[in-house]
Amino acid sequence: MASVKKDNRLTGSQSFVCAGFAGFFSRTVTSPLEVVKIKSQVGTFHSKKGFVQSFLLIYQNEGLRGFWKGNIASCLRLFPYNAVHLTTYKKIVHLHMDELGFISQWRAILAGGLAGVAAALATYPLEVVETRLIAQNCRQPTYIGVVYTLSKIYRSEGTLALYRGFSLTVLGAFPFSAGCYAVYMNLDKIWQEPPFRFTPLQNFINGCLAAGVAQTLSYPFETVKRKMQAQSSRLPHFGGVDVHFNGMIDCFIQVVKNKGVLSLWNGLTANMIKIVPCFGLLFTCFEMCKQVCLYRNGYIISPLSHQLTPGVDQSLGPYELQEVKRYLKNGNFDSGQSSIGNRW
Template sequence: MDMNHALGNAYQRSAQPVPVHTRNIVHLHIDELGDISQWRAILAGGLAGISAALATYPLEVVETRLIAQNCKEPTYRGLMHSLSSMYRNEGLQALYRGFSLTVLGAVPFSVGCYAVYVNLDKLWQERHVRFTSLQNFINGCLAAGVAQTLSFPFETVKKKMQAQSLLLPHCGGVDVHFNGMIDCFRQVIKNKGVMALWSGLTANMVKIVPYFGLLFSCFEMCKQLCLYQNGYIISPLSYKLKPGVDQSLGPYELQEFKRYLRNRKSHKAQSSSIGNRW
């Protein structure tokens, strides 16, 4: 059995640190063998991300409004006041203003992550199952850096759309006034140039790059620990497969099989002891 396939099967059964709704969406895209292609995985992750964003997006809009408002003459006094005030004065659509940019921005973000992922073997000149914690940290940083750079223009316009409101002083403090997503892109480029779409990228990188690096390395470490605890690999510090272990078995099946072997060995020992007495 191919090592990547074996580790994939073992991981699917023994380490699944993903939300329930993500697993449900992934199950719609796996084949009869339990495998999923990279592009289907990206699609499943995108659908899961959109469903999560639908529930949390109003909180992101409120966060932007609270940051952008004038501290000397605050319009909003907190989370609940912001939500109720925006809903009462601007309607439900204000809480989802710029949401389409979250969906559009997910495309270059996913493509950037995928582009880095498929070239990691070439970068390190070895298979990804042999990566160290440091290599996984660097991989996460690289993936986040490329993906965030590609998707940042959508993030810039989204923040401006979230902050703008005709009911607030100076339209919410945004530096351009617009009538929609396309007009916002056009106004920013016309007034400040194309590079204004990446304004603030450096500050964002300082936050997001190490975050994804730690996330990537911690995820791989937890995955190795789960595989080791379930008996698939010889050490939590290595992906080397444990000899004699059927990697296609689920963790409970593997434990049952080990219990059967122990009982069988114990039964043989008892039978041998009784035979020696006679």
């Protein structure tokens, strides 16, 4: 998932809510592509006739609601995932900063990868739930709802089933980070100008390009992980997985042996198509939500306009700006309790 640029004019809770809302909306709109991708990775019968035919088969067999299976579980992952990712990333970056507070680009990308692994560990059971809900036929369901699915997997298969395939998340983080690093290290060559001159459109394209390259490199790990999440002897047709295996290495062997090497990239078309609208909606929704917060904080004149409020120092944090407003309104500070008053 793409990240959005931090704005110091927002409080921590506002940034968190904006990012959560943007992620929720972008995932919901692009859910049909995610369903097709995961079914292709698992190897259910829907995916055996190609990308376009998969949509028709899902609609014929499950109706429109079949395209939003597992979306609630996917959206529920966002808030704890973002919280853990942000906290872990800040701690790792702080450890690798030099005396002047700078960090190299490759260290920052590596920190992002490690933070992603930590966040995935905290929310992995919900990812397993998402895969199970998507792989099944919603007209003949084995699982109904997120809580019921978690409970049933735990009771019938044990705790380890909720983390089946997690090691592939760790392994996939390395090619993913390498892909991001390769793209970001060559952006100045691609655009023929230094990064600080990039426009918002260029940054958007950079994000899509980095995600496309990184996800393509790590995709085989993602495919095997989805198969491991879906397969269960307690489900009809072993969860719909197209190969039977025992463990991670055997899954790789069976997939290559029976389906060919390229089958490790099944569903990549849907994934690539999803990147642009998902990123576009993510950034657009975040900016819309941010506009409302900036208006409430007093930095802009309207949530529908980017025009800055006259006379407002945009470098002040939200709480500092409120103190300045109270000072201008009251004409004095409260007996030296204000940080602005102490500074002045």
